[in-house]
Amino acid sequence: MSHPFEDLPTTPTSEEILDKAFSRATRAGGAKDGVEAQQSMLMTASNIVSDNLENVAQSWPTIDDLNPFYVELADAIVSDAAESDEQRGIDELKQHLSRVSWAGRKATEIRQEYEGRLVRGDKDTARKLRKQAFARMADVVEQVADDLAAVSTARDALKVLPDIRPDEPTIVVAGYPNVGKSSFVNRVTRADNEIAAYPFTTTRIRVGHFEDGRIRYQLVDTPGLLDRPPEERNEIESQAVSALEHAADAVLVLLDPTGNCGYPLDQQLELRDAIAERFDVPVLTVANKSDLSTDVEADHYMSVTEGDNVEGVLDAAVEAVDYELELPFDEES
Structure with a gap:
């Protein structure tokens, strides 16, 4: 590998994550009936949202563990690529990644909160609760839309780093x-x-x-x-x-x-x-x-x-x- 940012995957947008989560949830629910269908939809959507968000955060190397050459250079490149002064620098990138990771965990917490309530109600109540859970998950993902965009911008800039290896003389x-x-x-x-x-x-x-x-x-x-x-x-x-x-x-x-x-x-x-x-x-x-x-x-x-x-x-x-x-x-x- 040439540099620690070379293999970073493409960062999905908030819209892409929600579209994928809810469309697959609809298909999962269509294969079942009643409360079980709502449970399946909740589980599918939550897993897709949390997995996609956590993957974004976890695919990045731990910045503080990198060679200072890469930290300084990444700081310069991310600052230059940022679309606003509020997004500049490697420290700001770390905050974006932290918020994305939080959103992934929050989606799991929402699922855990609602899955127990679903089984205690009838089909109509379960549908209402599932819709509430979806709305809350969508709100969480939309809260980190700007963070995902900033991470995507940084990723695109850092992937094209020249192959300078600070561990070689x-x-x-x-x-x-x-x-x-x-x-x-x-x-x-x-x-x-x-x-x-x-x-x-x-x-x-x-x-x-x-x-x-x-x-x-x-x-x-x-x-x-x-x-x-x-x-x-x-x-x-x-x-x-x-x-x-x-x-x-x-x-x-x-x-x-x-x-x-x-x-x-x-x-x-x-x-x-x-x-x-x-x-x-x-x-x-x-x-x-x-x-x-x-x-x-x-x-x-x-x-x-x-x-x-x-x-x-x-x-x-x-x-x-x-x-x-x-x-x-x-x-x-």
Whole structure:
């Protein structure tokens, strides 16, 4: 599984739940007579309502148990996808799920309250009581209609998360546009790079993988996030950068000393300094296009187009990550 939100099922609307519950209840009641028919209808409708609502809540992972990367990123995405300021954020999503779960339990309580009363009356009384129970169940489901809609919106946004795995050693590639980030990622990683977009950006990120010493590393190129000064990011994008802080084990900041990328070198260095201040991991300055210019102080120089020292930069990134593979061992040996 790529991420904890990938397999979330479609969230039904309140109308869909009630239509399904009452139509099936009608069919169930039609197969029986008298009080027994009303009991069957009550049981069928209650089970469908409670099962559908509880399934919505229980299909979600426990947010507090997730890696902080996913919590921060989900918070940003849910905030961006919300249809109103009152629905924003992961804490609000947890409240929506809690209310949906409450409604599922309430439907069961209504059934339990009425099923004993049904058997004590005649057919007409049982029908009236069953109708009362249906009305109360419908009211409960309608109370969480907005909650179901908010959960559905969050689910649709989170299902398309890019495949970034915070438990794998991760190297984030940053720098202004056109400095060679995508070319570098494509050159040093496998051909099956994933190209995807965060829901709140119009640009597409690249996630590539390579192996070194039996360890799989992921390289993440983040256009739309770490390719411009912090003051130019909106609140949602800044929160996504916070999420990347939890995933990153090292950051490569690529520079173009020629300035042909369209951004002066001093601006590129200011972005590098802001990233180094933000991330509490090794941040390596890498001057690309070394075949054209090396007129900048950097930790490493390379030319992706010429293939010059590309592997050296990758080796330096691996060394900066300093990840050790955990191997099983026998304590007695």
